[in-house]
Structure formats: structure tokens, C-alpha cells
Amino acid sequence: MASNRQRDTNPSAHFTEILTPSTKTIVQVQDDYDEFKKAEAIFIALNLSKHTRFYWTCISTLKEQVL
DSSP: OOOOOOOOOOHHHHHHHHOOTTOOOHHHHHHHHHHHHHHHHHHHHTOOOTTSHHHHHHHHHHHHHHO
């Protein structure tokens, strides 16, 4: 038996189905990058020894913020 339903051939309808609230705009990504670069500059200016737990904790935290 053939279906009487019409297929949705609107490509934009399919695209919107895969968007989620967590999708970031280019502006948001740029803002995140700018904030990261500020934090990175402050961190580098501290001139911390790489042989401390504090240094590696800071690095791990920065990585988590980026991901």
C-alpha cells in the first residue's frame, strides 16, 4: 500500500533538525578564543616554574576550559 504522505524535501528543514542549543556561533567561538588568549597571557606573565604542581594544575584547567 502506498503512503499518501509527502516527503519533506526542504534541505533547511533537515539542517535545523541536527542543531542543538549547545551549537555555538562564530561570534561565541571568537569570544571564547579571546578570553583564552587573555588567560594564557596572564599565565605566561606569571613566569611559573614548570616543575610545580600549581603550574600543571593551571595548564590542566586551561585545557578543560578550552574543551
